[in-house]
């Protein structure tokens with residue numbers, strides 16, 4: 001992308017004294033004997049969108065998955081270093097991983113609604129986490145999550161129809177509604193628009209900008225334009241290392257590192 005197009009950057013949310021929502025310190029990730037991430041130090045600011053960018057295989061998704069211990073589900077995967085959510089060390093043996101994943105929710109690359117009704121897709125998390133006290137409560141959570149995900153008007157008359165019957169963009173918004181229904185503090189998004197057309201992508205990008213009022217968001221994206229449009233902070237990874245991070249505007253207009261410069265100007269990738 002041209003450096004000038006960074007003029008479309010989303011305005012930063014100014015909360016100067018807020019401590020970071022999540023902090024990674026010397027994070028390393030191994031798949032068996034192979035090390036995929038090396039000594040990553042990154043602070044995730046609250047109520048901001050942080051983009052993780054870099055060439056294929058550089059470790060973006062690996063780092064994202066380490067933030068809610070999704071890597072635990074991969075055989076032979078081991079994480080070293082420390083990751084905090086507020087004051088909590090998320091790899092401490094006392095941490096309940098199910099509860100952690102309710103606090104740090106995730107939206108995947110391909111929309112993956114359950115083979116259940118639209119209502120049940122969103123109600124599932126609040127039910128298993130015991131968030132709703134009764135049916136009226138559950139209805140309220142489902143309706144407000146669908147509203148916040150910008151899907152309510154399109155589905156309000158068909159809540160009992162299967163989620164899989166929606167369009168791709170609608171399914172992804174349903175997955176976002178499902179993720180926010182458990183009231184997470186942080187929302188992780190792994191290339192959430194890669195399976196969507198430009199119009200559905202624009203809708204999700206707008207939604208991300210609205211969601212940051214209430215959630216801290218970390219997004220992996222292959223699109224530098226998308227990173228520039230939606231995020232306040234950008235982290236550039238290369239070959240398993242965090243090369244440079246900072247305000248999105250600075251990364252795209254005035255990168256300090258030559259590798260970052262080469263990536264954003266299309267010389268590597």
Ligand SMILES: Nc1ncnc2c1ncn2[C@@H]1O[C@H](COP(=O)(O)OP(=O)(O)OP(=O)(O)O)[C@@H](O)[C@H]1O
Pocket residue numbers: 031036054055056057058059060061062063074
């Ligand atoms: N389940 C796994 N088992 C073994 N190696 C893996 C696994 N997942 C990722 N890797 C390796 O770890 C490295 C980082 O992969 P990762 O998927 O995190 O990169 P990425 O930057 O998200 O890539 P992409 O943009 O292509 O999705 C790569 O070398 C990859 O082959």
